[in-house]
Amino acid sequence: MSSIESNKAIARRFLELVSEHKIEELCKMVSPSWTMHGGPPALPSGPDGIRKLFGTFGAIEQEWTIEDVISEGDKVVVRATNTCDQASFLGIPSHGRKQTFTAMFIHQIADGKIIETWRNADDLGRLLQLGARFEPGTPQAST
Template identity: 50%
Template structure:
């Protein structure tokens, strides 16, 4: 896990907020996540038609289901109110997009871009190698007719 450091440097503080988001996801600490997002927080690249704010966070947790995971940040960039984090995830879950997990460890990369408002996350864009995850679980690709 990354270390949460308070800073008077706005970019460093924004980076710490973004890294805290991944730490809390890894820890399955959605109660603390509720305090880290704005009331109108929006996520793109998560479950379809996710509501905003805490309801969206609850939908994310419901959709993901039980999971053991660890996010390991590899690159963190900040510019203004935006922070980009490229990270590697190692996880085990019951299923992913309906494909049984069977205890298989999935390792994949993802990039998050987060808009920070004050000391909270207002917007999260997620782009992850979900196809790679499915293939790790034994899913196959079948060409259409």
């Protein structure tokens, strides 16, 4: 299997394990220096970052459906859809509503381990599904 194909398999497996909530198996997939961009702030590096990331979810049932996997060099891009049932998201209670949102991940992979992940997800759309409402701010007076 080419390194590009094996990297694609690693990226697919990562989301499968997220869906299955298999935290310790995910920890084995990342390097000790793994970092995530676009997730919760101040995640530690490596496996401790995975553990803290899952600690932010609370009770959740989720399933990732992979739509596309594109790879070049040491990077793999995954476009996926998540359907989840989570008690709350960013402080907004779900009141039993399931959420569906899209996300893209770019994983940098070296020696069979994910060393860096960039996440871009439709968090605003998800909040709106939960009934969050936004009000325009008031302009500040000039000084």
